[in-house]
Amino acid sequence: MGFLFDVKSEGAGYFAIYVLDDEMKVYRKRFALPVYIRGENALSMARKLKKMGLILKYQKEKKIDYLTGREIDVLRLDTFHYVKLSRVLEKFDGDVFNTGLPEETYFMILTGLFPSAKVEGLRVVDSPMDTTWELPDLRVMELVPVGLSNVAIGSRGVHLLVRVEGQEMELETTDGREFLKELRKIVTRYDPHVVLSDYGDKLIFPVLKRMERAYGIKVFDVEMAAKGVSYVSYGTVFYRAPSYYLRGRWHIDRKNSFMFKESGLEGIVEISRIARIPVERLARSAIGTAMSALEYDAAIRNSILIPSKKAQSEDFRTLENLLTSDKGGLIFTPPVGVFENVAEIDFSQMYPTIMVKFNISPETVKRNGEGRVVPETGYVVETRRRGIIPMALERVLKKRAMYKKLKHISRYNMRQKAIKWILVTCFGYLGYRNARFGKIEAHESVTAIGRELLLRSKEIAESRGFRVLHALTDSLWVTKEGMSEEEVRVLVEEISSKTGISMDVEGIYRWIAFPSSKGMPGIGVPNRFFGIFKDGRVKIRGLMLRRHDVPGFIKRAQMEFIEKIGDSVDPVEVKRIRDEIFNVYQRKLRSGEIEVKELSIAVRVRKSWKSYRTKTRTFYALKILSDSGIELKPGEMLRYVVTDGIATGMPYEEGMEYNVDINHYLELLERALEEVVNPFVSEATEKNVGPHAKRGGPQMNYLFPKIISLSV
Amino acid sequence: MRNLLVSGPDYVYSMAHRAIVKLVKNELVPYVVDCANTLDVYFLIREAEQNGLPSDYFLKSVRIARAFNPYQIVSIIKKIPRGVPGIILAPVSQLTDKNEGISYRESLKVLGLMKRVLKSRSRLLFVQHIPSKDGRLLDTLAGFIDFKVLLKGGVIMGRTIMPYSMSIELQRERLKKFRRSLRKEDREYLDEIFKYAKKHVQAGSYSAFPDPLIPIFLSAFIEQEKKIKELEEKVRKLENGLLI
Numbered sequence: 001m002g003f004l005f006d007v008k009s010e011g012a013g014y015f016a017i018y019v020l021d022d023e024m025k026v027y028r029k030r031f032a033l034p035v036y037i038r039g040e041n042a043l044s045m046a047r048k049l050k051k052m053g054l055i056l057k058y059q060k061e062k063k064i065d066y067l068t069g070r071e072i073d074v075l076r077l078d079t080f081h082y083v084k085l086s087r088v089l090e091k092f093d094g095d096v097f098n099t100g101l102p103e104e105t106y107f108m109i110l111t112g113l114f115p116s117a118k119v120e121g122l123r124v125v126d127s128p129m130d131t132t133w134e135l136p137d138l139r140v141m142e143l144v145p146v147g148l149s150n151v152a153i154g155s156r157g158v159h160l161l162v163r164v165e166g167q168e169m170e171l172e173t174t175d176g177r178e179f180l181k182e183l184r185k186i187v188t189r190y191d192p193h194v195v196l197s198d199y200g201d202k203l204i205f206p207v208l209k210r211m212e213r214a215y216g217i218k219v220f221d222v223e224m225a226a227k228g229v230s231y232v233s234y235g236t237v238f239y240r241a242p243s244y245y246l247r248g249r250w251h252i253d254r255k256n257s258f259m260f261k262e263s264g265l266e267g268i269v270e271i272s273r274i275a276r277i278p279v280e281r282l283a284r285s286a287i288g289t290a291m292s293a294l295e296y297d298a299a300i301r302n303s304i305l306i307p308s309k310k311a312q313s314e315d316f317r318t319l320e321n322l323l324t325s326d327k328g329g330l331i332f333t334p335p336v337g338v339f340e341n342v343a344e345i346d347f348s349q350m351y352p353t354i355m356v357k358f359n360i361s362p363e364t365v366k367r368n369g370e371g372r373v374v375p376e377t378g379y380v381v382e383t384r385r386r387g388i389i390p391m392a393l394e395r396v397l398k399k400r401a402m403y404k405k406l407k408h409i410s411r412y413n414m415r416q417k418a419i420k421w422i423l424v425t426c427f428g429y430l431g432y433r434n435a436r437f438g439k440i441e442a443h444e445s446v447t448a449i450g451r452e453l454l455l456r457s458k459e460i461a462e463s464r465g466f467r468v469l470h471a472l473t474d475s476l477w478v479t480k481e482g483m484s485e486e487e488v489r490v491l492v493e494e495i496s497s498k499t500g501i502s503m504d505v506e507g508i509y510r511w512i513a514f515p516s517s518k519g520m521p522g523i524g525v526p527n528r529f530f531g532i533f534k535d536g537r538v539k540i541r542g543l544m545l546r547r548h549d550v551p552g553f554i555k556r557a558q559m560e561f562i563e564k565i566g567d568s569v570d571p572v573e574v575k576r577i578r579d580e581i582f583n584v585y586q587r588k589l590r591s592g593e594i595e596v597k598e599l600s601i602a603v604r605v606r607k608s609w610k611s612y613r614t615k616t617r618t619f620y621a622l623k624i625l626s627d628s629g630i631e632l633k634p635g636e637m638l639r640y641v642v643t644d645g646i647a648t649g650m651p652y653e654e655g656m657e658y659n660v661d662i663n664h665y666l667e668l669l670e671r672a673l674e675e676v677v678n679p680f681v682s683e684a685t686e687k688n689v690g691p692h693a694k695r696g697g698p699q700m701n702y703l704f705p706k707i708i709s710l711s712v
Numbered sequence: 713m714r715n716l717l718v719s720g721p722d723y724v725y726s727m728a729h730r731a732i733v734k735l736v737k738n739e740l741v742p743y744v745v746d747c748a749n750t751l752d753v754y755f756l757i758r759e760a761e762q763n764g765l766p767s768d769y770f771l772k773s774v775r776i777a778r779a780f781n782p783y784q785i786v787s788i789i790k791k792i793p794r795g796v797p798g799i800i801l802a803p804v805s806q807l808t809d810k811n812e813g814i815s816y817r818e819s820l821k822v823l824g825l826m827k828r829v830l831k832s833r834s835r836l837l838f839v840q841h842i843p844s845k846d847g848r849l850l851d852t853l854a855g856f857i858d859f860k861v862l863l864k865g866g867v868i869m870g871r872t873i874m875p876y877s878m879s880i881e882l883q884r885e886r887l888k889k890f891r892r893s894l895r896k897e898d899r900e901y902l903d904e905i906f907k908y909a910k911k912h913v914q915a916g917s918y919s920a921f922p923d924p925l926i927p928i929f930l931s932a933f934i935e936q937e938k939k940i941k942e943l944e945e946k947v948r949k950l951e952n953g954l955l956i
Contacts, residue, residue: 314778318774319772520910526913
């Protein structure tokens with residue numbers, strides 16, 4: 001039995017199929033991919049393309065138009081030059097379908113292959129929906145640059161650490177020829193299937209590839225598949241390193257793979273199987289890519305044409321409709337304070353479930369017509385035909401449910417976590433302006449149904465005597481005098497049966513605290529809370545300790561506070577704990593006991609140091625890095641330490657000495673503790689509910705001691 | 713009506729908004745193409761009310777579609793029925809945006825398409841918004857699509873319907889003059905009202921009133937009502953205590 005290791009397009013219609021049996025076999029297949037066009041000039045266009053040699057043949061065919069669901073006549077063009085043809089057809093003044101898809105994925109959908117499939121020869125013998133798949137024994141090699149952070153191999157002081165089969169070697173990299181020879185020896189000897197690297201895309205392979213060319217020594221068959229880019233998403237600048245693929249091996253850069261960080265190799269392989277995306281590409285792609293691929297799969301298997309992405313646009317509607325429909329999920333502001341015995345209940349995977357259950361898809365949601373009416377918006381959902389999105393999602397939802405049952409086994413837990421990311425992002429893709437199967441009405445319908453569901457749940461809870469403390473899109477925090485677990489279970493069952501969408505109990509809190517907003521004392525902040533469940537789990541949202549730009553020791557201080565409170569929500573005791581923690585960390589800060597790494601702050605670089613007008617900490621850190629030859633690109637992460645001196649920020653480097661700005665860190669510490677203490681002691685804390693009312697304890701008006709001036 | 717291209721900083725947007733209101737006032741149905749979320753619906757509604765147009769009627773009269781890339785702009789313009797006024801709000805960057813992966817050649821192609829589409833539509837008013845650095849680009853653009861340029865200037869961006877939670881802050885701005893002329897000791901009570909609004913943010917958002925001040929005031933009424941009841945209860949208890 002073979003294992004379909006990889007599929008790579010080699011241009012001119014050739015696909016290399018790597019099958020791992022006892023050894024790696026490579027099959028080369030030439031395959032013509034179909035593209036469809038329609039319009040007055042379709043035939044003459046086809047003739048022209050044939051003459052140019054861009055297509056093999058053309059023929060009339062009937063395919064389904066995804067918007068109307070009707071069969072239409074199109075011209076099918078078969079090509080070995082898919083990428084080029086896609087580009088040429090951008091200028092065609094008619095409709096163009098199935099162009100610009102990721103080649104390998106398109107090839108696999110049409111041939112039924114998928115990455116990591118079990119194969120006999122080239123015949124697939126399992127299914128992407130199979131949950132019992134296992135990876136064969138893959139030899140893994142780890143590559144990690146050591147010495148200086150952010151500096152590529154080949155520079156003085158930077159070595160390459162190679163780990164393979166329990167062995168560990170450190171290679172000198174300044175002498176390119178020697179380095180390549182050494183590395184080649186190791187690679188030939190162990191012949192790894194998987195190369196796991198730290199910063200391979202940024203600090204190892206760009207240099208390695210250059211060296212290979214310069215010295216004519218081939219170690220890996222390296223291919224640069226994509227250039228590095230800085231891009232903006234929701235106002236934040238991100239950086240994506242270039243992609244370096246290896247022929248016949250998987251190169252996964254652990255530091256350039258969201259999927260790997262979230263769900264490891266198991267997760268990557270899982271998604272690569274169901275979405276038919278080669279492992280190396282999937283490891284580096286945004287999670288939305290998988291959703292798109294699943295949609296293409298559903299469309300192609302149902303003879304539905306895939307529109308080219310730029311053609312679609314919104315239809316006109318009244319301003320009134322826009323005003324009611326352009327909204328997100330429902331969010332209730334929580335009251336400030338501490339509450340005992342609170343249940344958190346939520347609709348699991350609310351948005352994807354809505355899409356599947358209510359058949360929400362771009363082609364099924366209409367402004368008017370026959371079907372099921374969507375609340376608020378007045379849109380109508382067709383029920384007669386199944387939408388592409390529900391078709392694509394249904395399988396994924398089912399598969400995740402199966403894995404979730406086996407969640408206690410780590411491997412399956414990783415897989416379900418990976419699938420969860422598809423579900424989390426699928427909704428955004430409905431309205432995403434560049435998604436091929438996106439339509440704003442579908443997007444708006446999902447949020448409208450979501451709001452309706454949440455409101456109905458709230459009403460049901462209230463009719464059963466619960467008080468709704470907080471609500472957030474798909475979750476409710478409810479409480480009731482003397483609430484029992486049984487009561488919560490009954491509530492959840494009633495909501496599930498009345499709404500038709502299953503609701504679960506996330507847990508019952510021993511206590512939960514909602515802190516006050518900084519700008520508006522006494523007013524809570526949505527999705528900012530912390531508490532301890534009855535089973536001992538701690539849940540925290542929106543606190544400083546959840547932010548990546550907060551130093552590690554601050555996070556630990558907050559966490560320690562929450563854990564130490566345990567059951568004692570009494571204000572006096574809480575204040576004592578706060579002071580204790582503050583004093584311990586204050587002492588440690590002064591005596592330098594806290595590791596510098598714990599003091600470092602990670603931020604995303606927004607621009608080059610040259611374009612800073614004011615000299616911020618980030619500016620200094622970037623400038624110092626740049627002076628030592630390291631230019632961070634917008635979107636890359638910078639780690640710096642706040643220092644006392646002309647430069648208020650210094651880049652973090654292990655083992656370096658810093659003149660730490662202790663005052664700054666003390667202020668941060670104070671702010672962090674204030675954030676978690678205020679719900680217990682703030683004046684605005686609700687007094688009629690929660691522990692204070694029951695215990696009749698004193699209401700403390702707690703003022704923090706000002707930091708004594710630190711002239712150490 | 714000749715095709716017009718009006719461009720400039722913020723005030724050009726107000727002009728566009730006023731133009732929309734004027735058209736409704738003349739019993740026309742304007743088709744608005746909003747590129748990159750440049751329309752301020754709440755401002756539009758206030759403008760309409762000041763012109764004696766009830767907000768319900770106004771909201772039903774205006775048609776809108778949003779575009780996020782040049783191809784969508786063209787495709788939406790095509791959807792404007794013949795003989796109705798169209799208003800396009802767009803920063804010039806939307807037509808030539810590198811972020812959108814649109815090359816110079818491509819943008820010329822888009823402009824060419826636009827020119828063709830625009831010519832076949834009558835009574836089209838084109839409102840364009842330009843960052844100052846794009847001045848030269850604007851001239852090229854105007855020349856290319858045969859439009860008359862009226863004004864030039866800078867750019868702002870936002871989202872179409874401002875979330876209610878954000879619009880609370882904007883309403884505070886709206887009441888700035890009112891607040892300023894209050895006695896100093898009274899101001900904190902006005903601030904309190906905005907706090908109350910935050911407490912019921914979901915209701916304000918869900919109800920989507922054309923005027924966000926309505927849910928803000930309603931929230932304040934509710935909280936005041938609560939306080940009155942609480943105090944009444946306290947007084948009752950005190951009185952009873954005194955009686956015993």
